[in-house]
Amino acid sequence: MSRPKPNETSSGFESPRTDEPLFQPSSEVWYKDGNTILIAGDEGFRVYAGMLSEQSSVFADMLEIPLPAPQATHEGCPLVWISDSAVEMRYLLKSMLDPRYILKINQTLDLPALCSILRLSTKYNVVHIRRRAIEALQHYFPTTLSAYYNARERRRLSSGGVSTYFLLANTCREANANVLLPSILYSCSAQQLDTILDGVPDSHQGRVELSHKNKSAVIQSRHQLAHLARTGTLRWLYSGEGCSDKRCVAIRRRVGARLLEGRSIDGFVNPLSTFNDALVELIDGDCCEACQNAVERCVDNGREEVWKKVPSVFGLGSWDVLVKAYGQE
Template identity: 35%
Template structure:
């Protein structure tokens, strides 16, 4: 670790960031109390904003300097600037999917890539969000294999905040479905987010709470209707059924679905594999799989409307514009 450095006044103590302190760098950026010694040419080549900023002549009184390098103060959090500069200068730090990353990194890179106009990093951040909160049912079904942001507790609430802050409406259906799969109290009272020493409470606005509550209610009603349908079908055997436990298994599957007070339909078939596979004969397994697939497709189609959002077609157009 580099030593701390006092700049201009005794109380202003700054700390060089080891990973972003290049001895032959020619520009020092200061964000809060962190110093980054970097290469101005490479930064300017990546960012039109920095290119224009660095093209301006220095003020008459001159910039503060350290070891002959000008110091430029930026009014961003040190955490965000750290992530952003690592993404710029370390090609292995923030690679596109399928390379994994973390949501705070995505958020920091997204914020500063927008502010400083680094389009390839902006698109990359959106790709990571999309891998984790997809826009198609097939991508949802492969989500656990394809997602690049790990399922840390309360990730959907943090992602919801990001989608709101950056107007990423097209991500909201799958994010809100995930929110609806969490205990109801988190929507009402807030959800904790972050590492233990940095935890914060994410509280939703009243309008967002209303959106979540109404959407969750519609999802639960959809699942309840499916539960009733399964119960009715338990008395009408599937053609070709030759299993003694099929009727009871169908009733058990209906009971599980009907008891949920949170979202679960989209993963219902996969999550209850042990029950239906062992309890159904071959014909009933096929029929149950087809029923679940059809109902998942219906729910996915209706999902944006459940939360009062535009159709998938409109959201897809918004996504395309975001990636331009």
């Protein structure tokens, strides 16, 4: 159903056409005793104006402003058109009006849903819902390396692919959810360069690209991250730590050459990789135990040092500053 175009009356007020349905009642957010109908796209949501106003200063201002006559109504309820998509507004209203749904925010909602809730809860200043959305997203994009690494399968199962990462990065930037940005932008930086530059197809939005600010930050980060890989997690390729046995040195060089041959055209190497394949190759190549232990220590310590620097790589300060700022919201 397409949204009807309004007619303009002689008074200059635009009133909706009455010769076709104005909206499709929502099957999920439609309270029979509600007193206001919000219309997003072609979907109408019958809600309690008072409950929305109590939770949102933006809704309070919007719903308290008297509209000029003649005002469109349905079953005695005033109709209020909003510019957001029906899908996103449905997520927000369910979060605000259904206590059972609030519990799902931290438990079962996927990344696209959480992205929508974060964007609109920020836009409409629904503080408690915004905080819940950020806390839920931190399960996927946390502030510690161990938690980030352990969440990799959760991210894979919950996201809609790279487009979700790009949308989430843009939403977090727009919503000033900076505590989430470093790990999200890092996930974006690990994508193929042409994907970062050109964006990716999306079934709902056609094509999704990083915002100009995010794209610039991600592209610039790749050189810094590659440098951190060479001087941190891959330092064992160039240092004499472990031993100087010619066989071990030859094996390390061979493994290092293979790793660097597989890098991106712009020289990107993922500095947070565990390089497990390289370690297996060292073992299979009969590298001595001292070398194997040295490589493991180098990778583990290097990854921790890199993680500490991830926020600054993207111009976001430090983890401590970001966490403290979020705690003061």
